[in-house]
Amino acid sequence: MAEPTAGTDRSLTRNQGEVLSALKGADKPLTAYDILGLPKIRKAGLKAPLTIYRALDKLMDQGLVHRIESLNAFVHCDHGPHDHATGFLICSDCGRTLEVHLDDCEDHLAGRAREQGFAVDAVKVEMTGRCPDCAARQAAQAATS
Amino acid sequence: MAEPTAGTDRSLTRNQGEVLSALKGADKPLTAYDILGLPKIRKAGLKAPLTIYRALDKLMDQGLVHRIESLNAFVHCDHGPHDHATGFLICSDCGRTLEVHLDDCEDHLAGRAREQGFAVDAVKVEMTGRCPDCAARQAAQAATS
DNA sequence: GCGGATAATGTTATTATATAACGTTTAAGG
DNA sequence: CCTTAAACGTTATATAATAACATTATCCGC
Secondary structure, three states, rough: OOOOOOOOOOOOOHHHHHHHHHHHHHOOOEEEHHHOHHHHHHOOOOOOHHHHHHHHHHHHHOEEEEEHHOOOEEEEEEOOOOOOOEEEEEOOOOOOOEEEEHHHHHHHHHHHHHOOEEEEEEEEEEEEOHHHHHHHHHHHHHHOO | OOOOOOOOOOOHHHHHHHHHHHHHOOOOOHHHHHHHHHHHHHHHOOHHHHHHHHHHHHHHHOOOOEEEEEHHEEEOOOOOOOOOOOEEEEEEEOEEEEEEEEEHHHHHHHHHHOOEEEEEEEEEEEEEEEEEEHHHHHHHHHHHO
């Protein structure tokens, strides 16, 4: 029983496929417990937090999923596996995120670290603010008040 | 009773002073529960998690303490209040951190966000790796094995 | 196919991190 | 004083993540 039924990616187990599929279907990051609470996930037989966390760990190993530290949540990576650092724009209003690539800035950041004698393994950037939609809505509300 | 006995900073309440003092005395980030478990803190009468979290919130408002998202831990900011983004180098071996300033890189990062129509409030950068000491120790061990 | 190693899973319990709700006390200013 | 807003105390609870151990599936060489 190695057929992933939920995802299209080969070499994923059923649990991993289900979790990845759940993240793909969401429009914003989900916590492990958000995922656990999804009807589709329950119907698929996943019912323990650990089951979700294990699947997420493997998906992150493969670069298919990223963890948003400041939200304790996880998002599908829609850019395919990549080895350069990623940053996330996190809307504090609607909770959606936008992934940005930091190919050039990564060198700058890591260079700063190396000046201090630090050997960098991973770079994480998270920016909080308002997404275009929410910024526009707030501007409109401010105008009418 | 507004005298901060633990810290030297004015305008801090006693609880805030105790918590800040605890962080100043540590050589690495502490979680709220780490702080709660310190004898000095217990002796000062702080005994509930919420007490610690409330003090931490205020200290962060004032820029005296930073939160390390990927550790769920808090560090004293030894640069004084500053408004430009900070980054942290986090040693995955010894757990110590090093704060770095990102005054120039911040513009680059935030600019990337603005290209997408995103209004940035805060930028957080966390880099994981090995600090100079731990990198040197590992190199020495590799040489003798 | 068989057998053994390795990875993945199931299950239960527990630990770690953070906040809600509510009443009381304290500090600052008129 | 007296009011008001901030800080605090207390208890309970919510949220996030992992430990420990038994079981099952998958891969690979034979």
